[in-house]
Amino acid sequence: MLELQNLSFQVAGADGTKEIIKNINLTLKDHTLTAITGPNGGGKSTLAKLIMGIEKPTSGRILFNGMDITDMSITERANAGISFAFQQPVRFKGIKVKDLITLAAGNKISIAGACEYLSKVGLCARDYINRDIDASLSGGELKRIEIATIIARNTPLSVFDEPEAGIDLWSFNNLIQVFENLHDTSDNSLLIISHQERILNIADEIVVIADGQVKAQGPKDSILPELLQGTESCKFYR
Amino acid sequence: MDQIQKTLLEQVADLHEVPAGAYNIRANGESVGRNTTAHIDIVTKTDKPGIDIFIKPGTKKESVHIPVVLSQSGLTELVYNDFHIGADCDITIVAGCGIHNGGDKDSKHDGIHSFFVGANSRVRYVEKHYGSGEGTGQRIMNPETRVELAEGSYMEMETVQIKGVDSTKRVTNAIIGDGAKLVITERLMTHGEQYAESEFNVDLNGEGSSTNVISRAVAKDNSRQLFLAKINGNNKCAGHSECDAIIMDNAKISAIPEITANCLDAELIHEAAIGKIAGDQLIKLMTLGLTEAEAEEQIVNGFLK
Numbered sequence: 001m002l003e004l005q006n007l008s009f010q011v012a013g014a015d016g017t018k019e020i021i022k023n024i025n026l027t028l029k030d031h032t033l034t035a036i037t038g039p040n041g042g043g044k045s046t047l048a049k050l051i052m053g054i055e056k057p058t059s060g061r062i063l064f065n066g067m068d069i070t071d072m073s074i075t076e077r078a079n080a081g082i083s084f085a086f087q088q089p090v091r092f093k094g095i096k097v098k099d100l101i102t103l104a105a106g107n108k109i110s111i112a113g114a115c116e117y118l119s120k121v122g123l124c125a126r127d128y129i130n131r132d133i134d135a136s137l138s139g140g141e142l143k144r145i146e147i148a149t150i151i152a153r154n155t156p157l158s159v160f161d162e163p164e165a166g167i168d169l170w171s172f173n174n175l176i177q178v179f180e181n182l183h184d185t186s187d188n189s190l191l192i193i194s195h196q197e198r199i200l201n202i203a204d205e206i207v208v209i210a211d212g213q214v215k216a217q218g219p220k221d222s223i224l225p226e227l228l229q230g231t232e233s234c235k236f237y238r
Numbered sequence: 239m240d241q242i243q244k245t246l247l248e249q250v251a252d253l254h255e256v257p258a259g260a261y262n263i264r265a266n267g268e269s270v271g272r273n274t275t276a277h278i279d280i281v282t283k284t285d286k287p288g289i290d291i292f293i294k295p296g297t298k299k300e301s302v303h304i305p306v307v308l309s310q311s312g313l314t315e316l317v318y319n320d321f322h323i324g325a326d327c328d329i330t331i332v333a334g335c336g337i338h339n340g341g342d343k344d345s346k347h348d349g350i351h352s353f354f355v356g357a358n359s360r361v362r363y364v365e366k367h368y369g370s371g372e373g374t375g376q377r378i379m380n381p382e383t384r385v386e387l388a389e390g391s392y393m394e395m396e397t398v399q400i401k402g403v404d405s406t407k408r409v410t411n412a413i414i415g416d417g418a419k420l421v422i423t424e425r426l427m428t429h430g431e432q433y434a435e436s437e438f439n440v441d442l443n444g445e446g447s448s449t450n451v452i453s454r455a456v457a458k459d460n461s462r463q464l465f466l467a468k469i470n471g472n473n474k475c476a477g478h479s480e481c482d483a484i485i486m487d488n489a490k491i492s493a494i495p496e497i498t499a500n501c502l503d504a505e506l507i508h509e510a511a512i513g514k515i516a517g518d519q520l521i522k523l524m525t526l527g528l529t530e531a532e533a534e535e536q537i538v539n540g541f542l543k
């Protein structure tokens with residue numbers, strides 16, 4: 001499905017270049033829900049952006065279903081079948097929820113169709129479909145709409161960057177169900193960056209990234225118990 | 239009317255055929271169609287070019303269309319249209335000007351619209367400007383709007399200029415009476431070498447009067463825009479002006495809001511923001527499969543919607 005080969009990413013800083021991603025090699029299997037976790041600042045979000053093409057790697061290759069997508073633009077990757085849910089969803093003046101979901105679905109969908117995607121993320125569609133995606137929406141509402149756009153896209157790979165950030169507890173319970181449902185009802189693969197134990201718990205595979213490197217990768221049952229012993233003592237975080 | 243004029247009419251007044259209700263259609267400097275109703279009379283001025291529109295008190299749910307189209311290159315005109323709106327009315331007025339200039343001479347329409355709105359009346363005024371034609375002659379429009387709102391009246395003014403007008407200077411002067419309210423929504427896009435200036439002067443004279451002046455503007459290519467909003471609070475009143483602009487390419491935009499409180503109980507606010515399209519907005523739409531150009535178009539269209 002997705003293969004990262006010797007992937008590195010550097011940025012220029014005040015005191016020379018800083019390596020955010022250090023020669024990562026990683027393969028995601030087909031039809032799996034993979035969770036990427038690890039300490040803040042470890043490079044998780046950067047890795048997600050490299051996969052979507054929002055950032056370009058300094059070196060290394062990215063293969064998607066055997067196709068080298070390293071030099072592809074964001075648009076080309078989106079059309080090749082990758083979706084990306086932002087950690088902090090973007091606001092627009094004058095673009096309505098309905099417009100964004102229609103763009104995401106990629107064709108003219110009915111109001112009923114758009115509403116169905118909103119219902120899946122626990123929003124009462126009638127209240128939201130004609131609202132602007134602007135500052136009048138709360139962070140949690142925006143987040144759910146963001147996830148609805150990813151569901152509407154229905155691509156082979158969906159990348160979620162900390163979907164739990166900014167979401168309340170009630171919404172969070174629903175969020176878990178949304179991911180479980182997505183995983184159970186399609187053959188698409190999900191890659192979720194998260195700190196939440198309950199999200200890690202529904203994953204097939206867990207990848208631990210710290211200091212720009214893969215510290216561990218394996219089935220949930222082998223990685224999660226180790227993580228839950230506490231981050232202080234966790235060997236992956238050292 | 240010929241096909242060019244019909245196309246212009248469609249752009250500025252959304253008219254595909256003769257409108258319902260009262261109307262006066264002006265083409266190349268002459269009235270080509272007029273209809274009056276039991277409550278709305280339209281009379282040609284005798285002292286200067288233009289018309290007087292008389293709306294009887296209590297007229298409800300009626301509309302007046304007064305579109306202007308110019309397709310003759312080099313035509314220059316100055317027209318006065320005065321709306322005398324009685325008390326307790328509820329009406330919609332659609333004006334608008336379309337210029338097609340296929341020649342090398344400048345075409346110009348300057349319209350001075352005055353609104354005398356009676357007590358407790360509600361008016362919705364829609365004005366669209368549109369230019370087309372491949373000629374080198376400029377398409378120029380300088381609209382001036384004068385508004386006097388009597389006690390308890392309400393006027394909503396929507397102005398749109400999206401395409402093809404080379405030069406425009408818009409001036410709106412308004413005097414707001416007791417408990418009356420004026421809401422102005424302006425949408426403006428300039429491109430190429432165009433220049434647009436938009437000036438609003440609102441005097442909040444009445445007790446409990448209010449206004450909200452909202453401008454959404456996009457400037458592309460080498461175009462330039464100047465936005466001036468002056469609100470004077472002369473009584474217990476509430477005033478708000480907002481200019482929100484997107485700048486692209488080599489365009490230049492100035493926004494100069496001015497608020498003056500001449501009364502202790504005047505509450506006035508101005509906001510102005512100019513900036514390019516946010517990078518994360520483009521990225522979000524590109525992750526949905528749009529190209530950068532498509533994303534830009536989507537953002538601009540939404541912003542001006």
